[in-house]
Each structure stands twice: as structure tokens, then as C-alpha cells.
Amino acid sequence: MRDRGERHLMVRATNGARGVDDRGVRRSADRPLRRLALTFDAFDSHHHTLWLRYAHTQVGSRSAAETVVDATCARLLDHWPHVLVQESVPRYAWAVLKEEVARWLNEHDAQPVLVDTAAFHAAMRKLLQSEVSDQFAVLQSEIGLYGAIARLPERQYDAVVLRYVLQVPDQDVAEYLGIEVATVRSHVRHARRRLARQLGVRETGTEE
Incomplete structure (x- = not known):
């Protein structure tokens, strides 16, 4: 066949x-x-x-x-x-x-929906913990996380969803987005900082 x-x-x-x-x-x-x-x-x-x-x-x-x-x-x-x-x-x-x-x-007159699962929240905590010094603040910040992620620039949004929600390796993220691996990591760093600022949590300045 x-x-x-x-x-x-x-x-x-x-x-x-x-x-x-x-x-x-x-x-x-x-x-x-x-x-x-x-x-x-x-x-x-x-x-x-x-x-x-x-x-x-x-x-x-x-x-x-x-x-x-x-x-x-x-x-x-x-x-x-x-x-x-x-x-x-x-x-x-x-x-x-x-x-x-x-x-x-x-x-369908709809907005993007990041599926609300325990795995998603775990991924987002992992994303933010490198930038936020207070783990409690990370947990509290999840309340506004959906809106903050939706407001990310397109490439940062895709890099975050692919890498943290879907667990795609950096090399594959780079292939999908047509960019260098270093650029993927740069998008993620900028996304972390942007999310921390939008969620009003204190940054550590830690980078990958």
C-alpha cells in the first residue's frame, strides 16, 4: 500500500x-x-x-x-x-x-491555549528558576504565567514552548526555527528575563 x-x-x-x-x-x-x-x-x-x-x-x-x-x-x-x-x-x-x-x-475565534497540565507547570518552574532567586515567587508567579508567555515575541515564544513544554533539544529547536543553537539559547535567556520582569519577581542574573 x-x-x-x-x-x-x-x-x-x-x-x-x-x-x-x-x-x-x-x-x-x-x-x-x-x-x-x-x-x-x-x-x-x-x-x-x-x-x-x-x-x-x-x-x-x-x-x-x-x-x-x-x-x-x-x-x-x-x-x-x-x-x-x-x-x-x-x-x-x-x-x-x-x-x-x-x-x-x-x-474558531480562539486564542492559543497552552495545555494546563502538571508537566507544563513543572516545565515553567524549571524555566524561571534560573532567573528568579525566590522559589516561592516562582510558584506564585504561575498565576500570571499564561498571559506573560503569550506576550513574548514570536521566536522567544516558540523557543520556550519547544524547549520547555515539549522538551525538544536545542539543536532540534534551532532546526525548526532556522537559527543557530546559540540564538536559541539567547532567545531563552531573553524570554526568562522578560517573564521575570512581567511577573514582578526578582531576577538572579543567572545565565545558562
Whole structure:
């Protein structure tokens, strides 16, 4: 059975029986399409779970996240040859995912929702503890944490969510955002300080 990328690209190429000869034999032109499909399927397999996890943190439910990621995959497949010539395919795909998240939120008149779980709160405590000297202040600051994170600049927001909520290594965060690892760490440092200021807690000046 063909997987999704191959099926989609083959349907486009063979629409109206243009992809077969008089005997119904598939023409050799299908081979490049098959190779393209395989590259998409490999790319999708590598990134799909993380895309779903990120979308879930934004739209608040698994089913909605699947809708967003399916739309992302459809857009990438429709323009896959173009996507492949981009300077960074993961960064391009990430931008498409963000656009589909924004589209879903707009259509449902909703705001991004960071899922309220014990794991999330633990991650945020870890984020802030390097910048805040008073652990009690960290716990108290969680009351306003959602709004403060939502107000972070986009790159800082993504770096924080990927690294602390989704536990993505710095190297992978850098790949998704199309930046250097040092820049990821810089975004995190600035996000910590910004959050500490917005939450009104005393900073230690500690850096990673």
C-alpha cells in the first residue's frame, strides 16, 4: 500500500488517466513523482509527532491539532518541489504549520491555549528558576504565567514552548526555527528575563 505522499502526488499526476499508456501501464514519468513522495513521507515521519504536539499546545485538543497538521501536510505536498529548494525545509514547514494554527484559531475565534497540565507547570518552574532567586515567587508567579508567555515575541515564544513544554533539544529547536543553537539559547535567556520582569519577581542574573 502506498503511503500518503505517494498517493497524493500520483493522483495529481495521473488525473484523467494522463499517467498511463494505452495498455494501462504507468509511464516512467511516475518515477520522479514516486521519489518526491518518498522524500515527503520521510520528512513527515520525522516531524509529524512534534508538529502534532506543538499544535495541541496551541489549539487545545488532539482532534483540532490533527486537523491543523493535516492541513499543513496538504499544503506542503501541493508545493513539495518548491519546498525542497528552500534554504531550510524544516523552517519553511514550521512557518506553514504556524500559519495553519493561526488560520484555525481565527476560524474558531480562539486564542492559543497552552495545555494546563502538571508537566507544563513543572516545565515553567524549571524555566524561571534560573532567573528568579525566590522559589516561592516562582510558584506564585504561575498565576500570571499564561498571559506573560503569550506576550513574548514570536521566536522567544516558540523557543520556550519547544524547549520547555515539549522538551525538544536545542539543536532540534534551532532546526525548526532556522537559527543557530546559540540564538536559541539567547532567545531563552531573553524570554526568562522578560517573564521575570512581567511577573514582578526578582531576577538572579543567572545565565545558562
